[in-house]
Amino acid sequence: MPLPPDLRRRLELIARAGALAMLAWMLVRSAAPRDTATVQERTDSQALSAALAQWTRAPEPTAVHVTAAFAPAAREREWLRALSHAGVRVTWSGDSIPATALEIAPRNDPAGGVRAYVSAPAGARATLSDAVGLLDTVSIAGGANVLALPMSAGAIDLLVRNQHSRASAPDSMLPRQAVVLGRAGWEGKFVMAALEERGWKVSSRLRVGPTVFVTQGTPHALDTAHTSVVIALDSSAAAYAGAIASFERSGGGVIIAG
Structure with a gap:
């Protein structure tokens, strides 16, 4: 049954007034100064994920600091970037994070396999693994460290202390x-x-x-x-x-x- 014209006009005016009031309240809230809340957190991956969810919920902090034992995961880095874009001052420190690098190249060998070029602090213990499991454990020497791996499955993971570095295994070389x-x-x-x-x-x-x-x-x-x-x-x-x-x-x- 259709509503009477007068009642429809009243309901429309009420809805418009409610929408304008909501917009005005949101505008005032966004312009109002926020309470200062500085959050500092020493974290591993699990603790950082929980902290990110807490920082995202209102009232959001004006500044956050992460003390990392190893580099955050890609999802966590994107989350921190989103907080920064939302106006939160994001800083971090990671003095204990070892500088590592990993490059994988195919071996020029009919038997196949790959060659891993590893860089890490001299004297550190490094482990290489793939999708199946552990491949090798080595003590890092100064300069270039080259490891010949007869076979691998999927991406190669380098672990030094708590820091992971990953590199995709390349296509094998055509035999010549x-x-x-x-x-x-x-x-x-x-x-x-x-x-x-x-x-x-x-x-x-x-x-x-x-x-x-x-x-x-x-x-x-x-x-x-x-x-x-x-x-x-x-x-x-x-x-x-x-x-x-x-x-x-x-x-x-x-x-x-x-």
Whole structure:
């Protein structure tokens, strides 16, 4: 049943007046000075999450300070940024947080695996783990620390004290050949056998006489698109010196044995 016109007009006027009153109250409240409340918290991840929820509820503080034992999680960092954008002064300190860095690169190896480049304070104990579990535990030395990991599952996690650093495992490298250059003999034979047992595709050019060579595969393809490493066993590879130098400048690997 429709309402009478007079009653509808009265209800509309009441609703409009209520909305205007609510807007006026919100405007006055936003302009009024807020009570000063400085919150300082020494926290781990669990305590920080609880504190963030408390700081977000009214009455909100004007300034907050976080004393962190390790870097906050991404969700917590975004929450602190939102508080800062809302007018809260956000500061933090973390003198005990160790400076760490982690980079993961694929191994140029037919067996696969990755190489982990780890940086952390010298003497610190570091553990590397993946989605399955613990991979390795090492004592950090000064300078670069490189760890060869034969296999990994998912992202790699570096833990130093309470600080986690994570890096995604890269795609594996496409297998390319190894080229062996030198004189025919037991040395070339055993080098090629060892490479093939590892899973390498081996090309070679071995000298058996002043003008006689035994060739396997494509040893002339000295470019990084086809070849990973060139192994020069002796001075008979001197004829390839220019090509080997160009290959090395392009990022290829070179081993000179003799």
